[in-house]
Amino acid sequence: MRRAKEVGVRKAVGAFRSVLIGQFLGESMLIAFISIFLALPIVKLLLPFLNSLTDSTLALTITQNLDILFITVLVALATGLLAGIYPAIYLSSFKPVSVLKGTFKFNPASVVLRKGLVVFQFSIAIVLIIGVLVISKQLDFMQNKDLGFDKKQKVVVSLSNENAQKHFTALKNELLTQHQIKNIGGVRYYPSQRFLQDMLVFKSGGTMDKGVLIKNNVVDEGFFKTLGIKLIAGRNFTPADTNNQVILSEKSVKDLNLTVETAVGTQVFTGAGDNIEAYNVIGVHKTYINNSLKDEMIPVMTHYSSQPEYMVLDVQAENYESLFVNVEKIWKKLIPTVPLQYSFLDEDLQKQYSEEKTLRKIINSFTLIAILLSCLGLFGLAMFTAEQRTKEIGVRKVLGASVVSITTLLSKEFLKPVLIALIIASPLSYYAMNKWLEGFVYRTEVGWESFAVAGIAIVAISMxxxxxxxxKAALVNPVTTLKSE
Known part of the structure; x- marks a missing residue:
């Protein structure tokens, strides 16, 4: 309204419409370019946070990033034009007589546009809030999902060096003398690693062209016990076993059209013609999830080896530092030329979902920005509406309306665009998050609670x-308001 009166005065003293349009566009462009100089130091300050968020090494040096500076200037130019063109044309079209007499009324279309922008901003904010909630729910689901083995307090020691593999048995026996180490198992592909070896396996009477693609793993006799993987039929490996003794996963038995009861004692085969090789099934273990929860459950055939590539330690220690001091002493005594490398199994499993965790961090950041921008838009709409309805509020107070009733009346008006945004954003969020969850074989659901939390949060923030x-509008003295009118 203040700018409308300004336009009325300027037109009354002879200002042309083109001059007014140029003025408003110039103001908009100036604000856009000032924002560049304010944004650059802010970006510089936020770079360490952005680098930690995306696990990258971004840097901002104007002299070395002239292309970025050029793009930034173009964006500011476009933003200034887009933000200023409508107000410039709209404000410059006012008739000075109606503005100065106070009979001028704003075009209803401009009010609809203001509310539409607020609806758009809040829709984005709600979609992001629901997205963060669903991603967090999926990450919690994956963290707590029963993988078919015990992942707690497991330390994985690398035996990738051939010399280390040869000393596996001696190393295992020495380490088991430590009271903090309960069990030790050897393995080629431990959980969180992808199986790199597979073969077409068929049962007696079959052929390779009708075989089942089964992944291969190699373990020692202590692996299943160390990870708590249950044998549901047959027996475990012993040091007397050879590569031709195998233990099948429950999934492998099913894919080969065998049963758990009949699989033990049978033979399975690989190869063709004169190169067929037979394997004796000595046991069946409960299927466990070796790879990411994004992947299908895979069939596995496990062979025996006393020289695995990794050693898994089942530890029970309150002080890991003292434990690893002793482990390193034993390691250096037996394998002095190879450095000790170890990791924690639960951490290795979580690394599989680093992309999802990074995505959650990024969406968290964008959600905060979207909520802030939405609130600024709603605050501006509240200022505009309160100013437009000043006389109405004054009349209502003269007629006996209380502060509470006026506050409630105005709040309902501002709540409408938020509720419309919630209605628009909910199906969009549901569709988008279901599509994202399709990337996981094992997944949670987009539950109603995510929409409820997002709705309550956004309504509370907007209010x-x-x-x-x-x-402020409800507490204004009606005498002052009506007098000024």
């Missing part, structure tokens, strides 16, 4: 945002 303006 808090407009509370100052509604109270």
């Amino acid at each position: 808090f945002t407009v509370s100052y303006q509604t109270l």
